[in-house]
Amino acid sequence: MIRFEDGFTDLASIMARYRRGSPEYEALSKLSESSRVYTYLSPEELEFEIGLRRGIIEASLALFRGRLAFRIFQESFCNERYWERRQDGGFVLKTGVRPSDAVDDIFSNTRRYGTECATAIVMIFYKAVLDAYKPDLFDRTFTRIVLMNWRDMDPLIDPATYRGLADYIPGDCRYVRNPDVDPLTPEWQGENVIDLGNGRYYGHGIGLGDMEFFIEILNRNRREGAQVSAYLVDSATRPDFRGLYLYWKNAS
Amino acid sequence: MTGMPVSLLDNIRISGGPESLRNYFSELLHTSRSRLPELLSDRRLRFGTLYLLKSEIKSSSLQDTLPEIYRRALELSEELSVTRPADTRPAVRRPGARQSGGRRTEGKVRNIGQMLSEAVTVQALGWIVRTGWDSDMPEGPYEYLMERCTSLHLAHQRDKSVLPLIADTIFERNRQGRLIHNLVWAFFEARDRESLYFLAHRLCSPDMRNAMLARKLLSFIPGTDDHSADSHVLYFNALGWLSVNMPFMYYTGESMQMSPKPVFYAVSYEAKYLCREVLAESGRPAVPPGKHEAGRLECFRRLDGPQRQLLADVSYALFMQDKHRWESWIRLPVRDQLESAVHMTGGSV
Numbered sequence: 112m113i114r115f116e117d118g119f120t121d122l123a124s125i126m127a128r129y130r131r132g133s134p135e136y137e138a139l140s141k142l143s144e145s146s147r148v149y150t151y152l153s154p155e156e157l158e159f160e161i162g163l164r165r166g167i168i169e170a171s172l173a174l175f176r177g178r179l180a181f182r183i184f185q186e187s188f189c190n191e192r193y194w195e196r197r198q199d200g201g202f203v204l205k206t207g208v209r210p211s212d213a214v215d216d217i218f219s220n221t222r223r224y225g226t227e228c229a230t231a232i233v234m235i236f237y238k239a240v241l242d243a244y245k246p247d248l249f250d251r252t253f254t255r256i257v258l259m260n261w262r263d264m265d266p267l268i269d270p271a272t273y274r275g276l277a278d279y280i281p282g283d284c285r286y287v288r289n290p291d292v293d294p295l296t297p298e299w300q301g302e303n304v305i306d307l308g309n310g311r312y313y314g315h316g317i318g319l320g321d322m323e324f325f326i327e328i329l330n331r332n333r334r335e336g337a338q339v340s341a342y343l344v345d346s347a348t349r350p351d352f353r354g355l356y357l358y359w360k361n362a363s
Numbered sequence: 364m365t366g367m368p369v370s371l372l373d374n375i376r377i378s379g380g381p382e383s384l385r386n387y388f389s390e391l392l393h394t395s396r397s398r399l400p401e402l403l404s405d406r407r408l409r410f411g412t413l414y415l416l417k418s419e420i421k422s423s424s425l426q427d428t429l430p431e432i433y434r435r436a437l438e439l440s441e442e443l444s445v446t447r448p449a450d451t452r453p454a455v456r457r458p459g460a461r462q463s464g465g466r467r468t469e470g471k472v473r474n475i476g477q478m479l480s481e482a483v484t485v486q487a488l489g490w491i492v493r494t495g496w497d498s499d500m501p502e503g504p505y506e507y508l509m510e511r512c513t514s515l516h517l518a519h520q521r522d523k524s525v526l527p528l529i530a531d532t533i534f535e536r537n538r539q540g541r542l543i544h545n546l547v548w549a550f551f552e553a554r555d556r557e558s559l560y561f562l563a564h565r566l567c568s569p570d571m572r573n574a575m576l577a578r579k580l581l582s583f584i585p586g587t588d589d590h591s592a593d594s595h596v597l598y599f600n601a602l603g604w605l606s607v608n609m610p611f612m613y614y615t616g617e618s619m620q621m622s623p624k625p626v627f628y629a630v631s632y633e634a635k636y637l638c639r640e641v642l643a644e645s646g647r648p649a650v651p652p653g654k655h656e657a658g659r660l661e662c663f664r665r666l667d668g669p670q671r672q673l674l675a676d677v678s679y680a681l682f683m684q685d686k687h688r689w690e691s692w693i694r695l696p697v698r699d700q701l702e703s704a705v706h707m708t709g710g711s712v
């Protein structure tokens with residue numbers, strides 16, 4: 112269930128703003144029907160989180176449509192007008208460019224970028240925050256951006272992995288693990304996927320589909336004689352929704 | 364590599380770089396070709412040197428003069444440098460499933476089982492991993508090849524003897540800002556609990572980069588997230604925690620690809636409660652529990668998390684102190700065990 116610290120109780124009025132079947136509606140339904148209590152400071156905080164989750168889904172679809180290339184770190188590439196490629200294969204925001212322009216460029220010139228799946232999720236998180244914050248606040252807030260797996264993420268976004276959750280919500284980053292991966296292709300050890308709602312997921316380098324689709328693809332890249340199937344891990348990695356909300360609210 | 368005797372060719376590579384090495388080789392090829400087989404057969408030779416001379420050795424038809432392991436290592440380096448074919452097509456086209464991103468699918472590599480069925484290949488692979496991670500070697504394709512060889516050697520062959528060296532390499536590369544994710548993955552894929560000590564001693568490293576990485580890799584040990592803790596206290600606490608929990612720890616399969624803060628190992632509190640060792644790779648008991656133990660576990664599972672941890676800690680502490688007393692204690696109803704455990708720990712749950 113959802114509880115508001117400011118005493119607000121009319122959840123139906125929030126739900127009425129979203130179309131049935133939309134990821135937002137699904138997220139609100141899961142939160143409100145859960146046996147676990149989800150506490151928000153106010154309806155505004157809940158709507159901020161729901162909006163950010165929607166942004167994560169939209170950014171995932173944009174990367175898919177833009178055909179972001181899959182590359183291992185040794186072969187990663189980026190638009191060097193905005194990003195500098197580090198020797199470890201990560202990308203660092205160039206000095207003198209607007210952070211919002213650099214993040215937007217990934218989504219408008221997607222074919223000029225190639226990376227692996229966790230970095231794609233990091234790109235998605237930054238884009239969702241950019242869309243929520245708008246360019247001015249984003250540029251003031253994120254002056255140093257590193258896109259490199261989960262490493263060196265901005266402490267305000269501060270993604271954390273939650274294990275054994277009661278509920279998984281659209282906009283969550285999930286992980287499909289491939290324990291019997293072919294050791295010659297460690298890049299297939301697993302796939303970070305974004306829950307798009309309605310049982311569908313996006314995973315960079317594989318595409319869009321239901322969970323069976325991702326498991327099937329990973330299973331086809333196991334070592335010879337493998338006996339253990341790829342599986343969806345009981346965890347989700349989420350940005351710090353509350354931290355992002357409070358910063359946005361104080362800055363607005 | 365420091366302090367170890369090196370071959371002449373390695374010495375030239377390390378002091379002058381790849382070009383000096385190639386120039387020296389080419390000069391010798393014209394002036395004293397008969398010396399080359401001897402230099403290339405040096406038992407101290409390192410893989411990086413052989414790799415850098417690969418084209419020269421081939422073009423001058425010197426492969427056949429190489430010791431068998433070195434020759435096989437060169438062949439392996441060609442086979443494993445090919446981008447492995449990845450199958451991204453679903454067996455049956457699924458409604459609504461659409462693909463993107465195009466993971467690269469070129470080249471052919473023999474299957475691993477077939478490749479590693481030859482003793483000389485296994486020896487060559489081990490030699491590549493033991494001598495190939497030199498920090499002066501170029502990145503890119505060479506690094507990619509080394510990652511593959513190390514993955515194969517650790518995740519498939521499970522050769523634990525190279526783990527101290529791989530731990531050193533991980534920390535060295537981290538200090539240099541180089542890629543470590545796949546190397547860390549391969550290290551943990553060896554599924555060797557004892558190897559955690561190779562990471563733990565970096566907790567008190569005077570180099571903050573080492574200490575920070577050690578904390579990250581060992582984040583499953585309580586207290587490693589306390590950045591105000593004295594590094595030596597943290598180190599000794601970690602050693603104590605590892606030695607107590609080692610028989611009950613298992614590899615979770617988490618990786619730096621999966622999570623910003625991966626939890627690489629976990630403790631099986633059920634196993635600790637029964638004082639039964641688990642398999643590091645699965646967390647399953649090395650010996651399946653008997654009928655009585657299964658009954659005790661059923662009651663144990665009904666407890667909440669902190670209660671389970673308390674009972675497990677107390678049970679194992681008692682087991683180590685006085686096995687006779689433990690045998691009586693473990694037969695008590697779980698409620699009585701909890702009561703005595705709370706009493707023994709000074710009333711804290």
